[in-house]
Amino acid sequence: MIPKVANVDLSRRKVDAQPFVFPTECPECGSPAQREEGDSVRRCTGGLICPAQAVERLKHFVSRAAFDIEGLGAKQVEMFFKDPILPVRTPAEIFTLAERDASNPLQKLKNREGFGEVSAAKLFAAIETRRTIPLDRLIFSFGIRHVGEVAAGLLARHYATWEAFEAAITRALPGSPEWEELTSINGVGEVMAQSLVDAFRNAAEREAIDALAGQLTIQPVKARGVVDSPVAGLTVVFTGTLEKMTRAEAKARAETLGAKVAGSVSAKTDLVVAGPGAGSKAKDAERLGVRLIDEDAWLALIGG
Numbered sequence: 001m002i003p004k005v006a007n008v009d010l011s012r013r014k015v016d017a018q019p020f021v022f023p024t025e026c027p028e029c030g031s032p033a034q035r036e037e038g039d040s041v042r043r044c045t046g047g048l049i050c051p052a053q054a055v056e057r058l059k060h061f062v063s064r065a066a067f068d069i070e071g072l073g074a075k076q077v078e079m080f081f082k083d084p085i086l087p088v089r090t091p092a093e094i095f096t097l098a099e100r101d102a103s104n105p106l107q108k109l110k111n112r113e114g115f116g117e118v119s120a121a122k123l124f125a126a127i128e129t130r131r132t133i134p135l136d137r138l139i140f141s142f143g144i145r146h147v148g149e150v151a152a153g154l155l156a157r158h159y160a161t162w163e164a165f166e167a168a169i170t171r172a173l174p175g176s177p178e179w180e181e182l183t184s185i186n187g188v189g190e191v192m193a194q195s196l197v198d199a200f201r202n203a204a205e206r207e208a209i210d211a212l213a214g215q216l217t218i219q220p221v222k223a224r225g226v227v228d229s230p231v232a233g234l235t236v237v238f239t240g241t242l243e244k245m246t247r248a249e250a251k252a253r254a255e256t257l258g259a260k261v262a263g264s265v266s267a268k269t270d271l272v273v274a275g276p277g278a279g280s281k282a283k284d285a286e287r288l289g290v291r292l293i294d295e296d297a298w299l300a301l302i303g304g
Contacts, residue, residue: 018283028052048204054089055081057143061091064139065149067133069094070126071119079114091141095131098124113278132217135162142209144199146192154187155196156221158260162213169200179268184262184269186251222258230301233257234270237285240278242295250298257302265290273298 020040023033031046044050048057058077062069072094080088080097085106088094101109101120110120133141136156140149147155150240159165172178172193180192199205236259238250245253250273251261265284272285272292285292293301 026050026052048090048208051081058091059086060143061141062094066137067091067130069125069130072126076123090208090211092208092215094127095212095215097127131215132219134219135160135165136219138162138213138216138218139165142199144195146195151187153221154185157255158185160222161220162218166200166213169196172197178268180264180266181262181268184235184266186261186263188263229257229259229303231271233260235260235262235268237262237265237269237272237281238275239281240275242273242275244295244299249293250291253302266291 009177011192018137022035025031026033026046029044029050030053031044032049033044035042044053046053047273048054055078058081059074061067062072062077077088080086084100086097086104086109089095097109101124108120109115109123110117115123134156136149136153139155141154155165155276159168168178169183172182174194174262179193182188182196183190200209231254237252238247238254238261242250254261262269265281265288267288269288269290272281272290273295274285274292275281275295282292284290
């Protein structure tokens with residue numbers, strides 16, 4: 001059971017106790033500290049201009065679920081972040097580390113305390129092996145709020161390539177077709193979508209993202225187990241009650257066959273599978289001219 005505060009015992013409060021005043025500015029960078037509606041904490045709004053946020057984002061970037069660079073852990077990230085000779089303050093600078101070290105007339109990394117010729121060479125080699133990265137791990141590595149591993153996978157499988165993802169998020173303003181497509185992805189809500197859009201429209205963050213992408217070979221991501229099927233590449237919406245399988249089973253089966261499963265109907269939807277009790281989504285399909293079929297027709301289409 002998760003503990004929670006149920007009440008306050010005012011009888012134990014000291015008579016001279018003073019109310020705690022939450023900071024309105026970040027102590028590291030001076031940016032406004034704000035508490036979003038529904039949150040219990042105040043957060044710095046400075047983004048990557050805040051050194052505290054920047055170093056923690058770098059730690060996230062090199063973490064196991066992201067780039068997983070051997071020999072570059074939290075301790076090394078902090079060292080390089082503060083280093084006046086060979087600084088690493090953005091993810092892209094990790095991938096220019098060896099080049100900058102080679103052209104540096106001052107102290108080489110191999111001569112620094114804690115390093116040697118072998119360990120420096122191993123670090124540079126480990127960084128080089130991560131220059132090729134799948135799209136889902138790249139999206140997760142950005143450390144965008146509300147976008148975890150699962151969400152990164154959903155986004156990568158929907159957009160497939162970096163070029164498609166980058167173009168869509170750049171243009172995804174509320175009310176735009178790109179916004180409708182983004183929020184129609186099953187598992188992506190408006191809060192997550194807004195967080196993505198805000199990150200890509202923040203000048204400092206976008207500069208860091210573009211610089212990183214320029215250093216990488218980004219592998220496209222296909223839907224799990226894509227095969228040659230009549231629904232491969234189609235965007236499908238399930239609505240109403242399915243009688244021969246659960247909604248989760250239908251979604252998993254569709255993704256296995258290479259389809260993209262969305263949570264709402266838009267102009268980019270290819271197919272709506274409607275069971276008994278289908279409501280607004282079926283009406284939206286009719287209004288938009290999207291193909292509408294029942295569960296039996298769906299099973300016949302995919303071969304049972």
